[in-house]
Every structure is written in structure tokens, then in C-alpha cells.
């Protein structure tokens with residue numbers, strides 16, 4: 001059973017939880033209500049075992065046109081307490097909650113992505129876009145700077161020349177360019193292709209051990225802040241944790257099945273539904 005929200009649509013099918021920005025008439029701009037709904041929806045899906053992979057997308061022709069310039073910025077201009085409250089909720093779901101999400105997350109970029117929407121996009125583990133989707137760091141065009149964690153995240157994700165080019169010019173670019181500069185994994189030509197790719201990728205991820213996926217993400221994200229020795233020690237601890245949580249499945253199923261010649265790990269995962 002999925003809950004319903006005013007500005008976010010949640011659907012689960014075949015292990016894939018789809019969370020859609022749902023203000024198509026406003027290009028899915030992120031209003032205070034939308035931030036509250038997104039935070040709650042992600043929290044609910046986190047504990048819903050039916051969703052093993054989570055896809056973030058938008059209803060209509062936008063992924064998200066970024067922060068709602070009217071409701072988030074202008075209308076809260078003279079309400080500092082309310083603004084801080086919304087700002088903290090927004091920052092929390094778009095960065096911490098998404099980056100530390102225990103399940104794989106995929107951005108299915110179906111259209112416009114501007115400004116603040118770069119944060120949840122970059123926080124997702126993977127991203128596939130429509131070739132014609134339009135991206136832009138438009139803040140400079142209305143006299144602002146990419147605030148919150150936008151700039152910080154661009155530093156991690158893009159080469160300095162690309163980041164500064166788009167920060168300073170505010171020029172938009174399409175899904176092909178987003179692929180070239182490493183903002184998304186790849187792009188496809190049609191909406192049907194986008195959903196075919198997302199479903200294939202989601203299905204593939206659903207076939208892996210969920211604990212291995214969760215700890216692989218933790219190891220990647222946390223190692224970025226460590227030196228080699230720390231990362232090495234941390235990885236040893238993570239493998240021990242994995243072995244305990246998986247009850248040794250990677251030895252008893254993964255390696256034993258390989259030894260028996262049942263599958264080749266280099267070519268894909270084993271069928272977790274079948275006993276060895």
C-alpha cells in the first residue's frame with residue numbers, strides 16, 4: 001500500500017518504487033508543500049519492502065524546474081522562521097536522505113531540470129535522461145547564485161571548466177551534453193526508450209542482494225572523504241558487516257555456485273530465487 005500526497009505521486013511495480021514530482025502545471029517547481037511531500041514519500045518508501053529500487057521522475061514534461069521561485073523564495077522572503085523550516089526539510093531530503101538512501105536510486109530525467117533540482121539529480125546514484133531534456137543553472141539569469149548545496153555538488157560531479165561555464169553563463173544544455181559532461185549516465189531518444197531502460201536497470205538491480213547494494217553505496221560515498229588507509233580499513237569492516245547481515249550468502253551462494261560452474265559473475269548475477 002502506498003500513501004498519497006498532494007504534490008508527489010508514488011507507485012510501486014515489480015520492485016521498483018517510482019516517486020514523481022507532481023505539479024506539472026508549474027513544471028514541477030519545488031514548493032514548500034512539495035519538499036514536505038518528497039521528504040515523507042522517501043521516508044515511507046525506505047521502509048516499504050515492496051520497493052527495492054527507487055526511481056525519481058516528474059509528471060508531464062518536466063523533471064523539476066527547481067525551487068519554486070514564488071512560493072519558496074518570494075513568499076517566504078519576510079518569514080525567516082518558516083523559510084528556515086522549509087529550507088532545512090529541503091536540504092535534508094535532497095542531500096542526506098537521498099545520498100544515504102539504503103536502496104539504489106535512479107533519476108529518470110523526462111524533461112526540464114533547473115537550479116535547485118540539480119541537487120536531487122546529483123544525489124541519485126544513477127541518472128538516465130531524454131536526449132532532449134533541458135538542464136540549466138539558471139540562477140545567474142535572475143541575479144542569484146547556485147546556493148544551498150548546488151555549487152558544492154557540482155564540484156564533485158563536473159570538471160571545473162564545465163561547472164563554471166554553466167554556473168556563470170546560465171546557458172541551458174540537453175541530455176546529450178549532460179551525458180558528455182558526466183551529469184547523467186546516458187540518454188535515450190524517446191520517453192518509451194527512457195522507461196524501457198529504467199525498467200531494465202531497475203529489474204537488474206532488484207536481482208542483486210539488497211544488503212550488498214546498500215553497503216556498496218555506503219562504501220563508495222563514505223570512502224570519498226577518506227585517505228587510502230582509512231578507506232581500506234573501512235572496507236574490511238564493511239565486508240565483515242556484509243557477511244554477517246547476508247549470513248555468508250556471498251560465500252555460500254555466490255562463490256559455491258561459481259565453483260559448481262552454475263554461473264559466471266563476470267556476465268551477470270546468479271538467480272537468487274533458486275537454492276544452490
Ligand code: COA
Nearest residue numbers: 025026027029065066067068069070112114115116138139
Ligand atoms: N518556480 C515557480 N513557478 C515556476 C517555476 C519555478 N521555478 N518554473 C515554472 N513555473 C511556473 C510558471 O510560473 C508558470 O506558472 P503560471 O502558469 O501560473 O504562470 C508555469 O510554471 C508554466 O511555466 P512557463 O514559464 O509558462 O512554461 P514554459 O514552457 O514557457 O517555460 C521554463 C518553462 C521551465 C523554461 C520556465 O518556466 C522557467 O524558466 N522557469 C524557471 C526555471 C528556473 O530558473 N529555476 C531555478 C529555480 S532555483
